[in-house]
Amino acid sequence: RAKELGRNCFEFFSNDQQARIVKAREVSEEILWGLELGQFIPFYQPQFDAHSGEIVGVEALARWDHPDKGVLSPFEFLKVAEDINVIDDIDHDVLATVLNDLKFWEEQGISVEHASVNISSPRLRDENLIRRLKELQIEPGRITFELLESIFLDDRDLVVERNLEKIKQMGIDIEIDDFGTGHASIIGLLNLEPKRIKIDRQFVTSIDTSDEQRRLTKSMIDMGKTLNIEVLAEGVETEGQAQVLRELGVDSLQGYLYAKPMSAHDFNRFMQDYKAQVKAS
Numbered sequence: 001r002a003k004e005l006g007r008n009c010f011e012f013f014s015n016d017q018q019a020r021i022v023k024a025r026e027v028s029e030e031i032l033w034g035l036e037l038g039q040f041i042p043f044y045q046p047q048f049d050a051h052s053g054e055i056v057g058v059e060a061l062a063r064w065d066h067p068d069k070g071v072l073s074p075f076e077f078l079k080v081a082e083d084i085n086v087i088d089d090i091d092h093d094v095l096a097t098v099l100n101d102l103k104f105w106e107e108q109g110i111s112v113e114h115a116s117v118n119i120s121s122p123r124l125r126d127e128n129l130i131r132r133l134k135e136l137q138i139e140p141g142r143i144t145f146e147l148l149e150s151i152f153l154d155d156r157d158l159v160v161e162r163n164l165e166k167i168k169q170m171g172i173d174i175e176i177d178d179f180g181t182g183h184a185s186i187i188g189l190l191n192l193e194p195k196r197i198k199i200d201r202q203f204v205t206s207i208d209t210s211d212e213q214r215r216l217t218k219s220m221i222d223m224g225k226t227l228n229i230e231v232l233a234e235g236v237e238t239e240g241q242a243q244v245l246r247e248l249g250v251d252s253l254q255g256y257l258y259a260k261p262m263s264a265h266d267f268n269r270f271m272q273d274y275k276a277q278v279k280a281s
């Protein structure tokens with residue numbers, strides 16, 4: 001009977017669920033191997049001054065350079081990585097590579113002064129975060145951490161607060177990603193003294209067609225202005241959207257309209273072309 005139960009155990013799950021469990025297990029094993037082999041790398045997407053058009057920064061976005069499946073986006077691994085508690089290792093590897101790339105570009109005479117890097121909530125809760133960051137010897141002013149509003153929805157977390165304090169002491173700026181989607185309290189966010197907020201793509205998408213989205217976005221931009229916080233709009237895909245955002249007074253723009261995220265190699269070339277253009281004009 002036990003044997004029968006054992007076999008039937010699997011029948012608690014539908015075929016669909018079984019397939020998902022098996023898949024998740026396969027993916028987790030592959031992720032662990034991928035980490036071992038350094039397959040998690042940053043892609044880079046430039047950010048532009050909304051008025052001068054100059055490049056003002058770059059966001060590093062994690063990719064899984066998978067040997068068989070090609071370059072995979074975060075949607076294909078972040079959730080599982082979080083479930084098996086290795087998302088902080090991925091973040092760490094990505095950040096370490098970003099620092100190397102910044103150095104390399106400097107040697108190439110390409111000035112990318114600083115990079116924004118996404119940091120996961122579990123990593124912000126990690127007691128070892130500061131020690132690990134110190135190992136990387138990050139120069140003040142070179143790195144900005146993008147964090148999601150949702151980190152402030154939890155109860156006051158002392159580790160998070162201490163980590164954020166120390167991060168700032170190390171000269172790493174804080175920026176709020178996907179602003180307007182997380183329902184966090186404005187007061188909580190402002191206590192962080194973020195350098196910049198990033199208005200989520202969801203607002204940008206219909207900004208030139210929906211009066212409501214436009215007014216919502218305007219209120220976020222005005223808030224930034226009042227509080228002296230820079231405002232970037234992400235996910236800009238059309239000139240129409242960019243136009244409205246400029247009129248509303250946004251500081252900087254990022255999106256497929258200008259450039260998609262690129263490998264370090266492609267970004268290097270992109271910057272060489274950009275430099276040549278600036279020189280020529």
Ligand code: C2E
Pocket residue numbers: 045060061062063073074075078087090091094117118119120121146177178201234235236237254255256257261
């Ligand atoms: P995010 O930080 O809000 O990044 C913006 C996402 O929008 C990126 O997707 C980017 O490639 C995409 N994007 C940029 N411009 C456009 C556009 O004009 N149109 C559209 N449709 N999309 C655009 P990606 O690279 O797939 O990353 C998805 C999310 O995964 C990121 O959202 C971020 O939350 C997370 N993520 C990415 N890299 C890392 C990382 O290194 N660590 C952690 N913890 N999370 C990361």
Ligand code: MG
Pocket residue numbers: 059118146177
């Ligand atoms: Mg981001």
Ligand code: MG
Pocket residue numbers: 177178198200201234
């Ligand atoms: Mg975002």
Ligand code: MG
Pocket residue numbers: 178
């Ligand atoms: Mg996002």
